[in-house]
Amino acid sequence: MSSHHKLLPITLNKKYITGAALAVVIVITTVLIAGSALGLFPAYLVQAKEMGKSEVFDDAQNMAWEGMQTFRYDTFGDEEFWGGALKLHQAIAGEANGGVGPGVSPQTALAVGLKVDVDALPESLKSDLKAGKVNLTDPATTIALLKLNAVVGVTGFFNKTEDMNMTRENFPSRMNRTTGMTLTSIGIQCALCHSTVDDSFAPGIGHRMDGWANRDLNVGDIIALAPNLKPIADLLGVNETTVRQVLHSWGPGKFDAELILDGKAFRPDNKSAATLIPPAFGLAGVNLHTWTGWGSVTHWNALVAILEMHGKGRFWDPRLNNSVQFPIAAKAGFWNVSVSNPDDDRFTPKLAVLQFYQLALVAPKPPKGSFNESAAKRGDDLFTGKAGCSRCHVEPKWTEPGWNAHKPSEIGIDSFQADRAPDKIYRTSPLGGLWTHQKGGFYHDGRFATLLDVVDHYDKFFGLNLTSTEKNDLVEYLKSLPD
Ligand code: HEC
Ligand code: HEC
Helix, strand or coil, X not given: CCCHHHHHHHHHHHHHHHHHHHHHHHHHHHHHHHHHHCXXXXXXXXXXXXXXXXXXXXXXXXXXXXXXXXXXXXXXXXXXXXXXXXXXXXXXXXXXXXXXXXXXXXXXXXXXXXXXXXXXXXXXXXXXXXXXXXXXXXXXXXXXXXXXXXXXXXXXXXXXXXXXXXXXCCCCCCCEEECCCCEEEEEECCHHHHEEECCCCXXXXXXXXXXXXXXXXXXXXXXXXXXXXXXXXXXXXXXXXXXXXXXXXXXXXXXXXXXXXXXXXXXXXXXXXXXXXXXXXXXXXCCCECCCCCECHHHHHHHHHHHHCCCCCCEECXXXXXXXXXXXXXXXXXXXXXXXXXXXXXXXXXXXXXXXXXXXXCCCCCCCCXXXXXXXXXXXXXXXXXXXXXXXXXXXXXXXCCCCEECHHHHCCCCCCHHHCCCCCEECXXXXXXXXXXXXXXXXXXXXXXXXXXXXXXXXXXXXXXXXXXXXXXXXXXXHCCC
């Protein structure tokens, strides 16, 4: 197996981790000794140290680090599809830079919800940006940002690259700094849809926030830019114009992962069949994942990386070999995807660290003042009491320990999306960090615009007889999670 790509970050990482770990150990030991002498620490902390289990924690740190690199920067070889087959890079570069059409300026990129990682920008560029000296209407600037690996979830490939030692100082810019002039391909990462930035520098430009759903991102509009959509059209058995129409129907914050499995682009009411991008944080301790409970994190990660992103690797799910429920997938053989040489599998070797990183991402707490604390406290009592929500949303994961799945009729909605997944159920959504994804609405398709709409739905469906104050208290509680 070629381990070149894999070894670089770990090796450098170890150097940094050894130093950092040493410092941490010294501090912890001092604090523990002083603390336990004063009787301040529970015995288990002292015990863990005495048992010499530190290698477990070292391994955990290494896995989290490598998982973060994978989540942020690994394309799994999918540039052969996005650049190689669809020629998306040509539309981004534009005719003036060797591509086709007008190109994608930073202004356009930000308008379709792409985000810029401020930590990847050199100081000089930051001051030029602040001074308004950077042309944000020129696609050449987008190319420069891609060279810096500053566009979250998108990697540009250039005609020349050089290996760069990744140190703590230049982290998180990537190890292969591109030096060529011509954009030759483009690939995407998990971070495209499941990361955003904190807007600390400017709207759309800031520090990365991994695991947050990017509800500004218009995935369909971006894919529709590709000069060649024939591979998707052929797969779906339609023409390219139809594919473009479907892509433009998704709207911001949405993607239709099931389209390439069942070919269904619209619901019976003619609205788009796309679903909201969910967060990828707060998932540890949760059994079934995705809106319709396709499986575990590792199942879905493999499905997405291989079938949706078109990374290179092995994927196996015999449930897709069902020509009634998944006609497109069954015909295309998506249930059993291989690489001719197992050593060319770019995804499977990353699966463990990728899963580990996602499980390490906790749901972020809401900022102080973003909800009414006393109302939230009353809402908490209603949630577990009169409103009966905790029957399904069990604290503190707000989903059921066990098989967290329900028939559409149990929550009073139609079965369209549930029927597009093997078990025909809706998964009880974990509610931690709800405040981070209020844009785009709630439930799998955003059918409820606000949390009050969600509560109103339950009030009617379960006949809860909630007063308007009680409804408001529940909403404040939902906004407070995971406080
Ligand atoms: C193009 C946007 C996009 C990309 C890229 C993407 N995802 Fe997703 N992700 C989604 C959407 C949409 C869903 C919901 C799918 C569904 O329920 O049918 C989802 C669901 C998930 C879930 C389930 C979350 C939950 O609530 O249980 C996880 C975990 C996840 N993605 C991780 C990843 C990882 C890891 C990658 C990279 C290998 C990735 N995603 C790439 C859009 C994306
Ligand atoms: C019978 C089980 C059940 C009960 C009871 C229940 N829920 Fe849910 N809840 C679900 C399921 C399943 C979903 C996912 C729906 C979907 O994806 O379309 C969900 C989704 C949600 C969402 C949307 C999450 C998101 O990410 O969009 C919120 C908010 C919510 N529930 C709050 C509540 C509140 C408040 C109550 C009590 C009034 C409640 N739920 C009662 C099963 C339940």
